[in-house]
Amino acid sequence: MWADCVNRGGPGSQRCHNSGMTEHSTQSQADLLPPDARIFVAGHRGLVGSAVQRRLTADGYQVLTRTRDQLDLRDAAATAAYLRAERPDAVVLAAAKVGGILANSSYPVQFLEDNLRIQLSVVAGAHQADVRRLLLLGSSCIYPRLSPQPIPESALLTGPLEPTNEAYAIAKIAGIVQVQSYRRQYGASYVSAMPTNLYGPGDNFDPLGSHVLPALIRRFHEAARDGLPEVLLWGSGSPRREFLHVDDLASACELLLRRYDDDVPVNVGCGADLTIRELAGIVAEVTGFTGEIGYDRSKPDGTPRKLLDVSRLTALGWRPRIPLAEGVAATYRWWLEHSADHPARDSVRR
Ligand code: NDP
Numbered sequence: 001m002w003a004d005c006v007n008r009g010g011p012g013s014q015r016c017h018n019s020g021m022t023e024h025s026t027q028s029q030a031d032l033l034p035p036d037a038r039i040f041v042a043g044h045r046g047l048v049g050s051a052v053q054r055r056l057t058a059d060g061y062q063v064l065t066r067t068r069d070q071l072d073l074r075d076a077a078a079t080a081a082y083l084r085a086e087r088p089d090a091v092v093l094a095a096a097k098v099g100g101i102l103a104n105s106s107y108p109v110q111f112l113e114d115n116l117r118i119q120l121s122v123v124a125g126a127h128q129a130d131v132r133r134l135l136l137l138g139s140s141c142i143y144p145r146l147s148p149q150p151i152p153e154s155a156l157l158t159g160p161l162e163p164t165n166e167a168y169a170i171a172k173i174a175g176i177v178q179v180q181s182y183r184r185q186y187g188a189s190y191v192s193a194m195p196t197n198l199y200g201p202g203d204n205f206d207p208l209g210s211h212v213l214p215a216l217i218r219r220f221h222e223a224a225r226d227g228l229p230e231v232l233l234w235g236s237g238s239p240r241r242e243f244l245h246v247d248d249l250a251s252a253c254e255l256l257l258r259r260y261d262d263d264v265p266v267n268v269g270c271g272a273d274l275t276i277r278e279l280a281g282i283v284a285e286v287t288g289f290t291g292e293i294g295y296d297r298s299k300p301d302g303t304p305r306k307l308l309d310v311s312r313l314t315a316l317g318w319r320p321r322i323p324l325a326e327g328v329a330a331t332y333r334w335w336l337e338h339s340a341d342h343p344a345r346d347s348v349r350r
Pocket of ligand 1: 042043045046048049071072074094096098118137138139140194195197198199211
């Protein structure tokens with residue numbers, strides 16, 4: 001019954017894929033990927049895509065990749081032709097135009113249109129090429145600004161979004177609905193995942209475009225190196241945030257490809273948060289900064305708390321494995337090895 005539902009197209013399959021999935025079928029132990037599956041990882045040079053590639057390769061899958069120069073995923077015809085020629089068993093969509101607050105608020109057109117175009121090309125192209133499994137990566141920014149904490153998947157489309165990244169979030173929400181629509185209309189076994197803040201090897205340390213954790217690593221490293229007495233951070237230090245090592249995300253992606261087949265996008269996080277003040281303490285210790293940490297309370301704090309409810313994912317048996325302090329230390333070592341002494345390569349990519 002389960003395997004039948006997964007791959008059969010047409011209106012008859014609607015019964016299997018709408019929200020009427022039973023708890024039992026959602027958590028089926030049937031493996032939805034053959035052990036020798038060929039998997040196209042779109043965006044394999046990014047933070048997420050590179051981790052997914054490492055994980056899938058280590059577990060014996062054959063990973064297919066294309067650089068942006070070889071295949072611009074905004075080009076629907078070229079993407080469809082590539083997927084028809086390769087006919088992978090599965091696709092992981094980790095290619096996206098991604099950036100921090102500054103980039104999002106400066107270039108909303110590109111954040112909306114590039115992401116819509118990439119999703120349209122890859123999801124429609126995969127369906128045309130009879131790709132059986134697809135995992136689309138979204139983001140926790142799809143949830144309303146004032147969501148209940150921890151944020152359940154059911155919070156989607158229940159309130160206004162954070163205005164600074166609305167264009168990006170709307171594009172990602174369109175991707176979720178696109179995946180759900182392929183499930184409903186064609187019985188496609190496509191799913192989506194919503195990760196929390198990620199960090200790890202391959203992260204972007206560019207001062208203008210980086211997320212909070214690599215930005216802190218860089219600032220504390222430079223302060224320790226230059227013997228500065230104080231690092232001054234924006235806000236009060238009291239907002240709470242959640243961080244997940246990207247290798248833990250990659251293991252969740254593999255699990256979802258193998259075991260999850262439902263309409264509902266799945267939150268991926270570690271299930272625990274900490275204050276920015278606590279995070280700064282960890283980064284200071286890792287980087288060897290022994291000065292004062294000050295807080296500029298005239299600057300905005302942002303949302304007081306942002307934590308995902310990950311009970312849907314943990315019900316599948318997944319647990320994160322990399323403690324934050326350990327992951328931050330490993331990421332710091334990676335950055336030192338790859339770019340710290342080469343400013344021109346701040347956002348070095350694999
Ligand atoms: P990165 O910017 O690190 O990587 C994005 C990748 O997409 C790059 O390899 C880039 O190629 C590729 N890409 C972008 N545009 C195109 C295009 N037109 N054609 C082909 N390839 C393209 O992003 P992340 O790995 O951080 O993010 C991946 C996904 O994970 C996104 O959907 C994001 O929303 C999600 N996510 C990320 C979080 C994070 O904290 N980083 C948190 C939550 C979700 P190139 O190398 O050539 O630039």
